[in-house]
Amino acid sequence: MPDYTENKEIIARRIACFFTTGDVVNLGIGLPTLVGNYIPENVTIILQSENGLIGLGPAPAAGHEDKDLTNAGGKPVTILPGGCFFDSATSFGIIRGGHVDYTVLGVLEVDQEGNLANYKIPGKLIPGMGGAMDLVAGAKHVIAATTHFEKSGASKLRRRCTLPLTASHEVDYVVTDVGFFAVSGHSFALKEAFVPYTPEWIIKHTDADIELALDFRIWNSPEACR
């Protein structure tokens, strides 16, 4: 049986395989941002950033930062040719209006009913929801991106979230560093187990109800989307 090693890269690599050319995608701060590094060469997506642009480009070269051009994390970015800027009402019109194909968000807890908690731990840490609640309510597909376990070893996939919810029944897919799950309404459907993890190992180490998806497969292609 494999030992668990945290692996954020495989999460980003797998999520990058979801997209097809032309998809409008919003990547959250932190782990979801890594997804942008692994988009296949033959796929062109349009990145939306909720602070007011589409056509988000890479970080600028040192010395070329523009104080008026940042991402939703406040970091300097660039805009690709053909991109554009808009105000926050337009930005969230794009989001709530269903014009974003995929939103990828980080996780404190995610449960088998598609609920997501990622914006506060009462009495401890209260960063706020930012744009996350609008993104989960409005995007066509919601992908939760997370390591499978907390630092304490607890499973981040739950039967029921205990923290205040960011989203109620909105999550479609969960990608962790051991596998890819779809939310079927009452349990997680394991669609892929990432080598070296087996379905048995994943089920045993996850604090949620999991069934194998009809199209379940082992995924072992970190270099390519197949």
Next chain:
Amino acid sequence: MIEKTVIRPAEAARLINSGSVVHIGGFLGCGAPDGIVAAICEAGIGDLTIVCNDTAIYDPKTGRTTGLAPLILKGLVRKVITSHIGTNAETQRLLCEGKIEVELVPQGTLAERVRAAGYGLGGILTPTGVGTEVEEGKRKFRLHGKTYLLELPLPGDVAIIKAKKGDKAGNLIYAKTARNFNPLMAGACSLVIAEVEELVDIGGLDPDQIHTPSIFVDYLVVV
């Protein structure tokens, strides 16, 4: 066109009363009216209720601040209505100690509540927050097979906003992602003070490129 009065940051601060509801533009400090914020700090105008996307950045390790963060650090803010406080350690600390009130509002809802205040709307219906703590105490409507929350307008006494360019009539053009909440706040408040980096004569801006029409703006500050 009528020219607007150009004032110094300190004069702008004097137009704001203690206890006011102040809308402040910017997204983590990008597009924030830094000059007017500094003047409010200097003048020590307190007991403020701030409406803002976030409480900007304060890093206690380096002491670095952006946007409106200095107002929080100086203890001038009684309450913030905002979507995010996670990058300002001082807002978090004051909240835990019960020294500041924080009303968290989803970012898109905050934008629409501010817009509604300036655009003559009695409120907006949004699906955002249904099934979460955000829905508590709000009226729900079932329309078109979907559940919506009624969110009310969020007007203010004063808006302090930031633009790249302005003309002396008060027309404004923002730069890149520094636009964010600024044009929405220009409509939502009784008094609007715009800080601009570059001020040109009337006729010096292309009317097709204006983001905020002059009639929303009362005073101009050049930094």
